[in-house]
Amino acid sequence: MPHGSRCLPASKPRILIVEDDRTTLALIGHVLTKAGYEPVIAEDGYRGLALALDAPCDLIILDWMLPDLAGIEVCRRLRQQTNVPIIMLTRREVIPDRVAGVQAGADDYVIKPVAPEELLARVAARLRTMGTASPEISLRYEDLTLWPGQRRVWRGDREIQLTQKEYELLLRLMQSPEVVKSHQQLMDSVWGPDFDGESNVLEAYVKLLRKKLESEGEPRLVYTVRSVGYVMRMVTPAGAFAPDNHA
Numbered sequence: 001m002p003h004g005s006r007c008l009p010a011s012k013p014r015i016l017i018v019e020d021d022r023t024t025l026a027l028i029g030h031v032l033t034k035a036g037y038e039p040v041i042a043e044d045g046y047r048g049l050a051l052a053l054d055a056p057c058d059l060i061i062l063d064w065m066l067p068d069l070a071g072i073e074v075c076r077r078l079r080q081q082t083n084v085p086i087i088m089l090t091r092r093e094v095i096p097d098r099v100a101g102v103q104a105g106a107d108d109y110v111i112k113p114v115a116p117e118e119l120l121a122r123v124a125a126r127l128r129t130m131g132t133a134s135p136e137i138s139l140r141y142e143d144l145t146l147w148p149g150q151r152r153v154w155r156g157d158r159e160i161q162l163t164q165k166e167y168e169l170l171l172r173l174m175q176s177p178e179v180v181k182s183h184q185q186l187m188d189s190v191w192g193p194d195f196d197g198e199s200n201v202l203e204a205y206v207k208l209l210r211k212k213l214e215s216e217g218e219p220r221l222v223y224t225v226r227s228v229g230y231v232m233r234m235v236t237p238a239g240a241f242a243p244d245n246h247a
Helices: 022-034 045-054 071-079 095-104 116-129 164-175 183-190 201-213
Strands: 014-018 038-042 059-063 086-090 108-111 139-141 144-147 152-155 158-160 222-225 229-232
Touching: 014 022, 014 045, 022 038, 022 116, 038 045, 045 059, 045 071, 059 071, 059 116, 071 086, 071 095, 086 116, 108 116, 139 164, 144 164, 164 183, 164 201, 164 229, 183 201, 183 229, 201 222
Parallel strands: 014 038, 014 059, 059 086, 086 108
Antiparallel strands: 139 144, 144 152, 152 158, 222 229
């Protein structure tokens, strides 16, 4: 369990644990790993906040009592920028404290000492609400990763911000890579069969999508098949597809 690892997309849900007690930390990490999750750890509030905002995980397990930045304050700051599920660990069983946690943005509580079965049940329940309970949560092609449950896209370790239509277009191409999708198929699935807007809207969005996918010099993955449509593919021998200097 790497200390301070970044929470990058993976084939199974990653869970950030922010806990300063190493015994509790080791227990939770072991329980999550055995259950098929990938834990990432932070032993103080500031580090946990930085990790969560740098590259968000699927869920955060957050201790209330931390030595520097209190867990409830970490929760409050996270809620200003993300809706990632947060389960707070606490010895506080009184109602006012629970109310304060809910008002700060906590989704659930687990009372210490942690009962592994209860923790796993609450983790699974919260992940289901985000559509990320299954380990099969991402679409991948080459270094491109798309998470349908969170509508997030990564190229390597770089997150790409897409508009709704850009995302939907990429999703259709990634659902069947190396299979040519016709112009009409993409128009119908992304804009609907009754779309009566500009005739070149698909070409325009392909250009926008390529610009974002290739903004740091990455190789092209979305190619034009002249007079047919578009395809997601690796580079193929010259002549297999028409040149792609246009959309």
